[in-house]
Amino acid sequence: MHSDNPSLILAVEDLAVSFGGFRAVDGVNLYVNEGELRVIIGPNGAGKTALLDLICGKTRPTEGTIRFKGRELSGMPENRIVHEGVCRKFQAPSIYENLTVYENLELTFPSGRTVMRSLFFRRTSEVHDRIMETAALVDLDGRLDDMAGLLSHGQKQWLEIAMLLIQEPALLMLDEPVAGMSQAERDATAQLLNRIREGRSVVIIEHDMGFVEEIANRVTVLDQGKVLAEGSIDRIKNDKRVIERYLGH
Numbered sequence: 286m287h288s289d290n291p292s293l294i295l296a297v298e299d300l301a302v303s304f305g306g307f308r309a310v311d312g313v314n315l316y317v318n319e320g321e322l323r324v325i326i327g328p329n330g331a332g333k334t335a336l337l338d339l340i341c342g343k344t345r346p347t348e349g350t351i352r353f354k355g356r357e358l359s360g361m362p363e364n365r366i367v368h369e370g371v372c373r374k375f376q377a378p379s380i381y382e383n384l385t386v387y388e389n390l391e392l393t394f395p396s397g398r399t400v401m402r403s404l405f406f407r408r409t410s411e412v413h414d415r416i417m418e419t420a421a422l423v424d425l426d427g428r429l430d431d432m433a434g435l436l437s438h439g440q441k442q443w444l445e446i447a448m449l450l451i452q453e454p455a456l457l458m459l460d461e462p463v464a465g466m467s468q469a470e471r472d473a474t475a476q477l478l479n480r481i482r483e484g485r486s487v488v489i490i491e492h493d494m495g496f497v498e499e500i501a502n503r504v505t506v507l508d509q510g511k512v513l514a515e516g517s518i519d520r521i522k523n524d525k526r527v528i529e530r531y532l533g534h
């Protein structure tokens with residue numbers, strides 16, 4: 286049924302992973318369309334992170350398939366999955382604090398450069414234009430010459446998102462992107478995500494329901510490794526089982 290949908294970009298089917306006999310992900314189906322912003326919620330230990338780990342190749346499934354643009358990702362090494370267009374941002378920022386915002390972005394431009402080699406790298410106008418465009422997308426165009434270490438917590442998170450966007454992923458996965466942010470930074474992040482979802486798909490793990498309401502197209506609720514419910518935020522908020530298992534706590 287889902288293969289008839291031309292905008293389907295990610296199709297996860299019957300996915301499972303066991304750790305020492307414990308099924309952290311237990312038969313999950315997940316279908317994400319192009320241009321969609323999907324939020325995954327659920328109680329602690331529901332398998333949200335484990336699901337993203339499987340999609341980005343950090344861990345291998347015990348069962349099931351992960352098709353991205355029709356190609357099977359499970360079994361591919363992590364760097365190959367990035368090359369296919371799937372990028373993942375982890376919670377802790379991994380920016381270079383002693384380099385400028387511009388240099389951080391330049392470093393991630395997809396040409397396999399290292400910190401040392403980038404010192405001798407000639408800036409082409411293509412690289413420069415992409416850096417300027419991406420910095421503007423995350424509101425950091427005014428901070429390009431500042432050391433990344435001087436940015437606020439929220440701006441560091443945006444820089445890291447920009448470092449992924451430079452690689453032009455078709456699917457961007459973010460793990461609790463607004464954790465530790467001020468309300469103003471959360472609002473700005475919601476706007477940022479609405480800008481960056483254009484032309485790509487975004488999958489986000491989030492606990493903050495206020496934020497989920499602001500950004501989500503569709504919400505998938507995981508519980509004990511399984512999909513408990515899926516649908517619009519209004520449907521999810523009023524789902525008896527979701528309230529019982531998660532929202533009511």
Ligand SMILES: Nc1ncnc2c1ncn2[C@@H]1O[C@H](COP(=O)(O)OP(=O)(O)OP(=O)(O)O)[C@@H](O)[C@H]1O
Pocket residue numbers: 304309327328329330331332333334335336344
């Ligand atoms: N690589 C791994 N090795 C061993 N166990 C794992 C691994 N990844 C996840 N688990 C286990 O699987 C279960 C689900 O964990 P997971 O981190 O996916 O939950 P979560 O829904 O992301 O929870 P939280 O909201 O607390 O982050 C946990 O019991 C966890 O210990």
